[in-house]
Amino acid sequence: MPQNSAGILAYRRGRPGIEVFLVHPGGPYWAKKDDAAWSIPKGLFDANEDPLTAAKREFSEETGSQIHGAFIPLGQFRQPGGKIVTAFAVEAAVDETSISSNLFEMEWPPGSGKRRQYPEVDRAAWFDIETARRKAHKGQVPIMDALARHLGLRSAENDR
Numbered sequence: 001m002p003q004n005s006a007g008i009l010a011y012r013r014g015r016p017g018i019e020v021f022l023v024h025p026g027g028p029y030w031a032k033k034d035d036a037a038w039s040i041p042k043g044l045f046d047a048n049e050d051p052l053t054a055a056k057r058e059f060s061e062e063t064g065s066q067i068h069g070a071f072i073p074l075g076q077f078r079q080p081g082g083k084i085v086t087a088f089a090v091e092a093a094v095d096e097t098s099i100s101s102n103l104f105e106m107e108w109p110p111g112s113g114k115r116r117q118y119p120e121v122d123r124a125a126w127f128d129i130e131t132a133r134r135k136a137h138k139g140q141v142p143i144m145d146a147l148a149r150h151l152g153l154r155s156a157e158n159d160r
Contacts, residue, residue: 006055006086007042010094019126021094026122038135051086062121064100074146079139087143096124
């Protein structure tokens, strides 16, 4: 049975048009990765939990910010690893310079026996949708395409 995850794609109307808010995963594995590494703030939830409630919790845990607004259900998106992401969008102002993420622990370097803590998210940024498509994990690009459709924007998906 696939794992279920829920997340929020925050967006704003900026000078270049619509911009989306993405986070970069923390830890040594992701430290030097940029393209195809970013994500919407998201996390796992169980069958007894409301996906939007889980998405708001995960947004808060990964950014240190509460998010409010009129949430738009974008759908469910199967990721390459099999996980299913239930995604929501919301127009919101999020300060990418003041994120504060929860921590996770892992052995690093592998096989060393040393346990270290890392932030789940090490940075955040706003990107125009075309740049975000390049920065995001490939399984999350359809989430941005769904937002573009919802907002009536021309998308690269339509050009394929």
